[in-house]
Amino acid sequence: MAVVVKSEVNSNAAVIKSLPKMHRSIATYIKYYERVVPLVLCDNIINYGFNFQASTYSTHSGRTETSEERVRMEEVWIKKGNLYYDDIRAAYGYTIKQYSQDNPLFSVQHITDFRLNRYTEGGFMSEHVDNIHHSHGQQYGYPQVSVLLFLNDDYEGGDFVVAGKVYTPAKGSAIIFPSNFIYPHEVKTVTKGTRWSILAWLM
Numbered sequence: 001m002a003v004v005v006k007s008e009v010n011s012n013a014a015v016i017k018s019l020p021k022m023h024r025s026i027a028t029y030i031k032y033y034e035r036v037v038p039l040v041l042c043d044n045i046i047n048y049g050f051n052f053q054a055s056t057y058s059t060h061s062g063r064t065e066t067s068e069e070r071v072r073m074e075e076v077w078i079k080k081g082n083l084y085y086d087d088i089r090a091a092y093g094y095t096i097k098q099y100s101q102d103n104p105l106f107s108v109q110h111i112t113d114f115r116l117n118r119y120t121e122g123g124f125m126s127e128h129v130d131n132i133h134h135s136h137g138q139q140y141g142y143p144q145v146s147v148l149l150f151l152n153d154d155y156e157g158g159d160f161v162v163a164g165k166v167y168t169p170a171k172g173s174a175i176i177f178p179s180n181f182i183y184p185h186e187v188k189t190v191t192k193g194t195r196w197s198i199l200a201w202l203m
């Protein structure tokens, strides 16, 4: 059993006790916020002409594999120094602030680089959880939450499903949710058009 300092137990218990009961259900830790990413920023990123690569799926042995049975999506990593990094970071900052207000015990120590995801027609990501301690070079441990920013909504299909809840996100919106074993999630097949989103993991 983990040793916990008594004062921590007491202060955490006080905060949890003060939350309404509904706050403790699984669904209430999934948050959807609109008007997070400025629409002009969404358009600029989409039209920039990034150089995409086919997404790979990381296995538990640490290998990456290209498997169209599990994911069909193209990706590019946006890192510090990129033209759009600061603006995207600001959108994440806003999302984190909102989520922190909704969840007083939540705090962030680290945010990963941003992965721009492009799903063309037929694209999807099968159900999974984000055990990223061996994924894509982002070796930071298990994320507390994963955050998706949605850059467009002029496509069909491509719903985002997390823990059984189905979202059809609006352009410029964000979804933030714990991405552990309790929150399996997937992207349904895009049936028309191209779906653009950005992902980051918060540690």
Ligand SMILES: [Fe+2]
Residues within 6 Å of the ligand: 128, 129, 130, 146, 179, 185
């Ligand atoms: Fe995920």
